[in-house]
Amino acid sequence: MSATRPLREAIVDLDAIAANIRTIAARVAPAEVIAVVKANAYGHGAVPVARAALAGGAARLGVADLDEAHELRAAGIDAPILAWLHDPGADFASAVDRGIELGISNPAQLEHAAAATGGTPARVHLKIDTGLSRNGVAPEEWPAVVTRAADLESQGRLAVVGVFSHFANTSRESDAAQLAAFERALAAADAAGLRPALRHIASSEQALRDPSSRYDAVRIGIGMYGLTPFGDGTTGSDLGLVPAMTLRARVAAVRRVPGDTGVSYGHLWRSDGATTLALVPLGYADGMPRHATGAGAEVLIGGRRRPIVGRVAMDQVVVDAGDLAVDVGDEVVVFGDPTTGAPTADELAEAAGTIGYEIVTRIGPRVSRSYTGAAGRPAEAGA
Ligand SMILES: *Cc1c(COP(=O)(O)O)cnc(C)c1O
Numbered sequence: 041m042s043a044t045r046p047l048r049e050a051i052v053d054l055d056a057i058a059a060n061i062r063t064i065a066a067r068v069a070p071a072e073v074i075a076v077v078k079a080n081a082y083g084h085g086a087v088p089v090a091r092a093a094l095a096g097g098a099a100r101l102g103v104a105d106l107d108e109a110h111e112l113r114a115a116g117i118d119a120p121i122l123a124w125l126h127d128p129g130a131d132f133a134s135a136v137d138r139g140i141e142l143g144i145s146n147p148a149q150l151e152h153a154a155a156a157t158g159g160t161p162a163r164v165h166l167k168i169d170t171g172l173s174r175n176g177v178a179p180e181e182w183p184a185v186v187t188r189a190a191d192l193e194s195q196g197r198l199a200v201v202g203v204f205s206h207f208a209n210t211s212r213e214s215d216a217a218q219l220a221a222f223e224r225a226l227a228a229a230d231a232a233g234l235r236p237a238l239r240h241i242a243s244s245e246q247a248l249r250d251p252s253s254r255y256d257a258v259r260i261g262i263g264m265y266g267l268t269p270f271g272d273g274t275t276g277s278d279l280g281l282v283p284a285m286t287l288r289a290r291v292a293a294v295r296r297v298p299g300d301t302g303v304s305y306g307h308l309w310r311s312d313g314a315t316t317l318a319l320v321p322l323g324y325a326d327g328m329p330r331h332a333t334g335a336g337a338e339v340l341i342g343g344r345r346r347p348i349v350g351r352v353a354m355d356q357v358v359v360d361a362g363d364l365a366v367d368v369g370d371e372v373v374v375f376g377d378p379t380t381g382a383p384t385a386d387e388l389a390e391a392a393g394t395i396g397y398e399i400v401t402r403i404g405p406r407v408s409r410s411y412t413g414a415a416g417r418p419a420e421a422g423a
Pocket residue numbers: 076078124206242243244245259260261262263269
């Protein structure tokens with residue numbers, strides 16, 4: 041029984057991924073959903089998550105770099121994939137060969153994409169910087185880029201599938217200014233003769249809040265994983281989403297201690313009175329943020345939420361179990377689906393002064409991963 045269960049485990053519910061995509065797709069229709077599976081699907085596992093997202097109705101996949109796109113192709117995933125972050129030496133030819141669509145952020149990349157054309161023209165999405173000041177064609181270069189792209193397209197050297205941008209998530213006013221800049225960029229593309237089928241700017245936050253941001257497609261990352269894109273206290277549950285990842289471990293040791301017992305490095309916490317301490321084998325090496333030290337983060341243990349106390353260490357944390365009957369080997373859920381009583385990754389993030397995105401993406405390599413749910417799996421494996 042428990043002996044075969046891993047000490048530390050991240051369990052990803054693929055049905056939750058598919059359900060979240062369905063929920064969001066219904067909300068944003070007729071815009072299509074681009075499921076963002078960069079960074080190993082925010083730590084959830086790129087290939088199984090991509091398959092589940094497609095099963096849930098995503099029309100295409102989005103990744104940052106070409107290695108991530110090739111990983112999906114190598115696994116046999118043939119859905120459209122867009123990759124948008126390239127170094128100057130990126131191998132566009134093999135990407136075009138594998139049918140990977142290229143986000144284009146500067147004139148050099150546009151030429152590189154046109155030159156990569158073998159049998160079929162490169163399929164590109166031109167990215168305009170509307171105010172994030174990160175990736176994307178600078179506004180002053182945009183007219184020349186769309187003119188050149190139209191020229192290359194008419195020569196059959198590339199196909200402009202999309203025009204896109206990305207929000208800075210700063211304020212509604214700043215979003216509105218970015219939308220206006222996007223409109224100007226689209227008008228310039230149109231005037232140059234481009235007719236991109238996919239205009240897209242929204243990620244989860246704007247897609248879920250602002251219908252005017254949806255255009256032809258929305259790029260959904262965090263919402264698909266069931267976590268919130270919002271910093272205003274709106275939870276994933278409020279949005280009808282279910283966290284896909286559960287992080288759990290087994291109690292490694294239990295100790296009954298008297299009052300005024302110092303716990304973990306620096307004795308940052310001392311017991312008020314006699315209590316039971318449960319040692320949980322998850323530390324910052326496993327993605328438990330050290331900044332959660334003394335921050336009131338809780339876990340689900342023995343059916344109750346109990347606090348992590350003292351310094352978060354590399355390999356372990358201590359939970360103050362109070363007078364709960366806790367045994368070595370008992371399950372401790374660090375985060376998961378709130379309907380089970382567990383805290384969410386967003387709650388742990390809040391305690392640690394970060395965002396849910398970072399919590400799930402940084403689960404460490406010692407944590408074994410497993411999958412539940414059938415979405416996107418071959419039928420015989422779904423039982
Ligand atoms: C990561 C990313 C997204 C997804 O953002 P979420 O907030 O997770 O939905 C969308 N677009 C781009 C360009 C990104 O880098």
